[in-house]
Amino acid sequence: xxxxxxxxxxxxxxxxxxxxxxxxxxxxxxxxxxxxxxxxxxxxxxxxxxxxxxxxxxxxxxxxxxxxxxxxxxxxxxxxxxxxxxxxxxxxxxxxxxxxxxxxxxxxxxxxxxxxxxxxxxxxxxxxxxxxxxxxxxxxxxxxxxxxxxxxxxxxxxxxxxxxxxxxxxxxxxxxxxxxxxxxxxxxxxxxxxxxxxxxxxxxxxxxxxxxxxxxxxxxxxxxxxxxxxxxxxxxxxxxxxxxxxxxxxxxxxxxxxxxxxxxxxxxxxxxxxxxxxxxxxxxxxxxxxxxxxxxxxxxxxxxxxxxxxxxxxxxxxxxxxxxxxxxxxxxxxxxxxxxxxxxxxxxxxxxxxxxxxxxxxxxxxxxxxxxxxxxxxxxxxxxxxxxxxxxxxxxxxxxxxxxxxxxxxxxxxxxxxxxxxxxxxxxxxxxxxxxxxxxxxxxxxxxxxxxxxxxxxxxxxxxxxxxxxxxxxxxxxxxxxxxxxxxxxxxxxxxxxxxxxxxxxxxxxxxxxxxxxxxxxxxxxxxxxxxxxxxxxxxxxxxxxxxxxxxxxxxxxxxxxxxxxxxxxxxxxxxxxxxxxxxxxxxxxxxxxxxxxxxxx
Numbered sequence: 001x002x003x004x005x006x007x008x009x010x011x012x013x014x015x016x017x018x019x020x021x022x023x024x025x026x027x028x029x030x031x032x033x034x035x036x037x038x039x040x041x042x043x044x045x046x047x048x049x050x051x052x053x054x055x056x057x058x059x060x061x062x063x064x065x066x067x068x069x070x071x072x073x074x075x076x077x078x079x080x081x082x083x084x085x086x087x088x089x090x091x092x093x094x095x096x097x098x099x100x101x102x103x104x105x106x107x108x109x110x111x112x113x114x115x116x117x118x119x120x121x122x123x124x125x126x127x128x129x130x131x132x133x134x135x136x137x138x139x140x141x142x143x144x145x146x147x148x149x150x151x152x153x154x155x156x157x158x159x160x161x162x163x164x165x166x167x168x169x170x171x172x173x174x175x176x177x178x179x180x181x182x183x184x185x186x187x188x189x190x191x192x193x194x195x196x197x198x199x200x201x202x203x204x205x206x207x208x209x210x211x212x213x214x215x216x217x218x219x220x221x222x223x224x225x226x227x228x229x230x231x232x233x234x235x236x237x238x239x240x241x242x243x244x245x246x247x248x249x250x251x252x253x254x255x256x257x258x259x260x261x262x263x264x265x266x267x268x269x270x271x272x273x274x275x276x277x278x279x280x281x282x283x284x285x286x287x288x289x290x291x292x293x294x295x296x297x298x299x300x301x302x303x304x305x306x307x308x309x310x311x312x313x314x315x316x317x318x319x320x321x322x323x324x325x326x327x328x329x330x331x332x333x334x335x336x337x338x339x340x341x342x343x344x345x346x347x348x349x350x351x352x353x354x355x356x357x358x359x360x361x362x363x364x365x366x367x368x369x370x371x372x373x374x375x376x377x378x379x380x381x382x383x384x385x386x387x388x389x390x391x392x393x394x395x396x397x398x399x400x401x402x403x404x405x406x407x408x409x410x411x412x413x414x415x416x417x418x419x420x421x422x423x424x425x426x427x428x429x430x431x432x433x434x435x436x437x438x439x440x441x442x443x444x445x446x447x448x449x450x451x452x453x454x455x456x457x458x459x460x461x462x463x464x465x466x467x468x469x470x471x472x473x474x475x476x477x478x479x480x481x482x483x484x485x486x487x488x489x490x491x492x493x494x495x496x497x498x499x500x501x502x503x504x505x506x507x508x509x510x511x512x513x514x515x516x517x518x519x520x521x522x523x524x525x526x527x528x529x530x531x532x533x534x535x536x537x538x539x540x541x542x543x544x545x546x547x548x549x550x551x552x553x554x555x556x557x558x559x560x561x562x563x564x565x566x567x568x569x570x571x572x573x574x575x576x577x578x579x580x581x582x583x584x585x586x587x588x589x590x591x592x593x594x595x596x597x598x599x600x601x602x
Contacts, residue, residue, distance in 0.1 A: 001082070001271040003264045003347045003405075010090060010343045014336045017094040022332040025099060029512060029521045030106050032324040039113040040320055049113065049319045054326040057317065062334045064312040064437075065101075070303035070342040071427060072150050072394030075401075076490060077299040078349040078357065079287040083275035084296045085346050092297065092304025093339035096528035100501055101309050102331035103508030103525060108314035109321065110511070116314040116504065120574065123510050128577040132503055135570040136311070137445040138563060139496040141473065143308060144230070144438045145480035146493030147431045152222045152481070154395035154424050158386065159215040160203035164425040165432070166215070167199035169229075176240045200422050204385075220482065226435070227478030233432075234439040234470050256426050260344050260402055267408045273350035273357070286362035286370065287392065288491065289555075290542050294535040298494035303342025305532065307500020309335070311441060345394075348401030352376070360400060361392045380404060383416035399423035442473035483557065491543055492560050498536045499571045505529035506578045513585040522582075533575070540564045 026032050043049040052060075077085040104116060111119050117136060121129025155162045175192040182188065206212045217225065283291040288299055302308060313331065321330060349357060355372040362370070367389070374389075380400055381388050388400060399420045407416060446469040451458030457465040480489060509525040516522060547553045548561030 001275070002268050003271060003351060004268045006082075006086065006271070006343065006347060007261065007264055010086070010340060013090050013094070014340060017098070018328075018333055018336055021094060022098065022102075022328050022336075025524055026102060026325070026328045026332060029516060029524055030103070030327070031515060031517075032106070032327060034323045034325050036324060038321050038324060039109055039318060040322060043112060043319075048316075051322040052320040054322060054329055057320045057322070057326060058330050058334055060320065061312060061317045061330050062337060064316070065302070065306065065309045065334060066338045066341055070338050071345045071398055072490070073300040073303050073494070074342045074346040075349040075394040075397045076287050076361070077296055078273060078346060078397075079277065079280055079285045079361070080292045080296060081276040082271055082273050082346060082350040084292050085300060086343065088296050088300055089303050089339050089342045089346065092300070092528075093335055093342075096501070096505075096532060097305035097309075097339065098332045098335040099524055099528060100305055100504050100508065101313055101335045102327055103511060104310045104313040104504045105318055105321075105327055105331040107507055107511045108318040109324070109327075113318040114314065116310045116507065119314065120503070120507055123507055124574070124577045124581055128574045131570045131573045132507075133445065133449070135500065135503060135567060135574075137442065137449065138567055138570075139307060139500045140311070140438050140442045140445065141477045142480065142489075142493050142496045142563070144435055144442070144473075144477035146489050147434055147438075148223075148226045148477070148481045149489045150395050151226065151428050151431050152219050153392050154399075154428060155217065155222060156219045156391070157216050158424070159207055159212040160386075160421050161424045161428070162215040162217065163206055163211075164199045164203055164421055165428040168196060168425070168429050168432075171195045171199070173240055196425070197422075200418055200425060203421055204417070223478070223482040226481065227474040229432075230435050230439045230478075231470050231474045233436045234443060234473075256402075256423060257341060257344055260348065260405070263402070263405050263409075264344075264347060267405055269347075269351045269405050269408070271347070271350050272353045274354075277354070286358060286366045289547065289553075290491070290539065294539040294542070295491070295494075297532070297535045298491060298498055298539045300342065301494045301497050303339060303345070305335075305498070305501050305528070307497045307502070307504055310500055310504045313504075315441075345398055348405065349397050351405055352397070352401050356380070356400075357397065359389045360397050363390050363392075376404060380407070380416075383407065384420045385417045395424060395427045398427065439470065439473050439477075442477075443469040446472055480559075483559070491539070491547075492564065495536055495540045495543065495564060496567055498532055498539075499567055502529060502533045502536055502571060503574050505532065506574055510578060510581055510585070513582060513588075519586065533571070536571070537568060540568055 038051070040049050040051040044051065074085050074089060077088075107119050107123075108114060108116065111122060114122075117129050117133035120132040151165075155165065171192055174195075175188050178184075178191070179188040206215070277285075279285075281292045283289060288295050297304065317330065321327065352360075353375040355374050356377040358370055358372055359367050359374045359377055377388060377400075380403060384400070384403065388396060402423055403416050403420050406419065443466065447457045447459075447465055450469070451465075456462055457469070459465065480492075505525045505528055509522050509529060512522045512525055513519070544561045544564050547555040548557050548564065550556060
């Protein structure tokens with residue numbers, strides 16, 4: 001198998017799905033109607049509710065949803081071979097992810113841009129709304145820990161990378177201040193990008209200096225630094241750090257993956273991995289301990305379907321769409337593009353020799369038991385200039401895989417080290433942006449919940465309340481980060497993320513049953529919901545039994561097991577209330593055929 005075949009085939013599947021299934025779902029099932037004003041027009045305030053060009057909305061939405069998930073998940077799932085991951089990326093995104101994102105966006109817009117918990121409260125009742133909100137709080141906390149773990153494993157004892165990532169903080173702040181003072185976006189963006197490149201290229205000169213020694217952190221130290229950083233970043237004004245960092249990282253993401261696609265077509269690397277790694281299909285793998293099902297769907301997460309998208313789809317995006325028909329490119333289409341990002345990440349991982357891949361993604365002690373030998377890794381370590389073994393988490397594998405592909409170009413050899421650190425920086429910057437935004441969301445959720453006990457906390461502009469909520473949010477995900485490893489934390493993130501997607505599809509099913517012309521239209525949400533809900537529960541049970549509450553397992557954690565049980569209970573409550581609502585909607589007279597009505601009357 002070669003990479004070009006996978007890329008061309010994937011693009012064809014996604015384009016056809018967008019044109020046919022995307023049109024059917026938005027026009028026939030959701031019955032979008034551009035004659036009705038969107039919330040952006042109805043509630044236009046020039047601040048939150050602003051009618052926006054659909055391609056600008058697409059850019060915002062895509063940048064918000066496509067963080068580290070589609071990069072890391074497919075790379076970790078490559079343990080099972082390229083075929084399981086590829087199939088789930090395409091099938092999951094078309095049948096599940098795109099439908100989920102479009103229906104959540106639609107449901108929020110129908111409720112004037114309200115959050116998913118508020119939509120659940122109105123559609124399913126106050127108990128389901130409360131459980132949805134509490135689940136969102138748990139999920140956003142676990143998400144921050146999972147994403148941060150990726151950054152840690154890329155930066156541990158990597159002063160060059162730590163410097164390149166760290167320098168983005170003052171650069172983004174400088175760009176934010178300069179843009180606010182001048183209003184010149186092109187100039188400030190250009191300066192920001194040039195400074196980012198300088199940060200990467202001066203990295204080698206600080207490696208063996210006192211500054212380099214200072215920046216050579218171990219994993220536990222980084223696990224403390226990141227939550228402390230997030231506390232201050234979440235408290236700063238959005239325009240000062242979050243917005244300029246998000247903007248600059250969008251350019252880098254587009255550039256890196258455009259380069260990867262061009263590189264694949266230019267080099268056409270062979271896929272070194274087998275279609276299925278039979279040794280690990282039934283479990284026991286060094287990256288993900290569980291079997292291919294349910295863990296292929298849980299591990300890939302955002303690349304195919306993501307509950308985290310519900311935060312965006314019921315947050316900023318529904319307040320921006322100019323027309324109802326924009327739901328198709330923004331909600332449905334952006335998810336398919338994210339799926340393509342996941343496919344490219346999978347190619348970068350599986351283009352490596354399996355021995356090299358497993359050497360990077362497992363500890364040296366575990367790798368020595370696999371009976372494998374490294375092939376190209378020593379040469380790649382020499383090109384890049386650092387030890388690559390045992391750096392699990394996906395970020396390093398992506399950077400190494402891309403470097404391996406481009407290494408086939410003769411002039412690339414001298415640039416390999418810089419390119420590697422650039423990819424590390426680009427991934428870390430995206431993740432830090434998600435951490436900044438996620439910590440803010442967690443802060444708002446905490447203030448909302450505790451505000452029911454102490455009213456001043458409801459005011460998000462009250463400084464003591466903001467400090468308390470931010471500190472609590474950072475401590476919560478920081479504790480998970482400090483005490484976990486990539487295998488346990490990423491699976492916990494995957495389970496919570498897919499549970500959130502299940503809740504999104506539960507609400508989507510309810511909305512479709514309320515508006516659809518035919519009952520069977522609800523299957524568009526019910527089919528992925530049934531698969532995903534079963535996957536989440538089986539995966540969580542497996543992890544609780546074999547890892548979290550198994551004292552002999554390396555990922556043993558009573559807390560992670562308790563969190564899993566709580567989340568499953570919250571999801572079950574929402575599903576029970578939803579089924580009661582579905583039974584009521586199923587009996588709606590509009591679903592009864594005229595002939596049946598006539599027979600009853602006679």
